[in-house]
Amino acid sequence: MESTITTAFNDLIDKLQGWLSAIIQNIPNLILAIIVMAAAFFMARYIRKFVLKLVKKRVPQESVANIIAKISAVVIVVAGLFLALGILNLSKMLTSLLAGAGVAGLAIGLALQGTLSNTFAGIVISFRKRIQIGNWVETNGYSGEVIDVNLKEFVLKEADNNIVVIPNKMILENPLKNYSLTTRMRVFLECGVGYESDLEEVEKLTKEVIAKTFDQVERPDDVEFYYTEFGDSSINYLCRFWIDAESMLEKLKSKTKAIIEIKKAYDKAGINIPFPIRTLQFDNELNFDESVLSNGYSNN
Missing domain, CATH: 1.10.287 (Helix Hairpins)
Structure with missing residues (x-):
C-alpha cells in the first residue's frame, strides 16, 4: 500500500x-x-x-x-x-x-434571421445617399417624411401626422420613390367643361390663370393643356405644369391653389363645369283607351 x-x-x-x-x-x-x-x-x-x-x-x-x-x-x-x-x-x-x-x-x-436581416438592411440604408432623414418618400403603399432609420425599422410621418413603422428589409426589397431628390415637381390637374363652352377660350384662360398664380410658370405656353375625352356630361382635359417643391404636401397645396383660381376664373367668364346629371325626356304622348280604363275600374 x-x-x-x-x-x-x-x-x-x-x-x-x-x-x-x-x-x-x-x-x-x-x-x-x-x-x-x-x-x-x-x-x-x-x-x-x-x-x-x-x-x-x-x-x-x-x-x-x-x-x-x-x-x-x-x-x-x-x-x-x-x-x-x-x-x-x-x-x-x-x-x-x-x-x-x-x-x-x-x-x-x-x-434571429428576421432581426439580423433588418439590422443589416438598416446599416445598408443608412449609407445610401439617396435616402436621408427629412426626405419625403413613398414606399410599400405609404407616403411621408423620413424621421428615423435605426437597426430594426424605417419610420415615416405621413401628411396627417400618423407614424408608420416599416421593417428595414421591406425597404430594400420594394421600390422607393424619393420626392426630395429633385427641387421640382409636376402638378397634374384634370377637369371638364360643358359642351357649350368655347374650347379654345377655355384652354387660353386656364393657361393664363396658371401662369399668373405660380411664379415658377414664366409664361402661359409653359403650361401643358390637352383635351382627353368627350365625357358623359363634359369635355374633359388634362393640365400639367411644374412647380418648385420637394414634398407631396407642397404639391397638394399647389394643386388646391390652382383649382381655386381656375374656378374663380371660370365663374367670372361664365364657363360651366358640369356635374353628372340624368335627363328624362318624354317625346311621345301616351294614348289611353277610356273604355279599357272604365272596364278596368268596373271589374275592380
Whole structure:
C-alpha cells in the first residue's frame, strides 16, 4: 500500500515538474501573448472612437454608427485573441474555437434571421445617399417624411401626422420613390367643361390663370393643356405644369391653389363645369283607351 502511494506521489511530482518546465519554457511566449492581447484591447478602444467619428459624418443615425463602431472593436479583439493563441502554440484550441464559433453563428443566424436581416438592411440604408432623414418618400403603399432609420425599422410621418413603422428589409426589397431628390415637381390637374363652352377660350384662360398664380410658370405656353375625352356630361382635359417643391404636401397645396383660381376664373367668364346629371325626356304622348280604363275600374 505504501509503495502504491509513493509511486502515485512521485508521478504527481514528475507531472508538476513537467508543467513547471513547460511554463518556464513558454514564459516568453506567454508574456508576448499577454502583450498582444493588451495591445489589441487598447487598439480596439481607439479604433472604436475613430470609426464612430468617421461614420457619424456619413450616417446621422446614432444607433447605426454605434453598432458599426462596436463591430470594428470586436473584430480587433478577436484578431488579437487568435494571434495570442497562435503565439502560445494552441493551434488545436484555435481550431476548436473557430469550429465552435461557426456552429454558434449558424444557430444564432437561423434563430434571429428576421432581426439580423433588418439590422443589416438598416446599416445598408443608412449609407445610401439617396435616402436621408427629412426626405419625403413613398414606399410599400405609404407616403411621408423620413424621421428615423435605426437597426430594426424605417419610420415615416405621413401628411396627417400618423407614424408608420416599416421593417428595414421591406425597404430594400420594394421600390422607393424619393420626392426630395429633385427641387421640382409636376402638378397634374384634370377637369371638364360643358359642351357649350368655347374650347379654345377655355384652354387660353386656364393657361393664363396658371401662369399668373405660380411664379415658377414664366409664361402661359409653359403650361401643358390637352383635351382627353368627350365625357358623359363634359369635355374633359388634362393640365400639367411644374412647380418648385420637394414634398407631396407642397404639391397638394399647389394643386388646391390652382383649382381655386381656375374656378374663380371660370365663374367670372361664365364657363360651366358640369356635374353628372340624368335627363328624362318624354317625346311621345301616351294614348289611353277610356273604355279599357272604365272596364278596368268596373271589374275592380
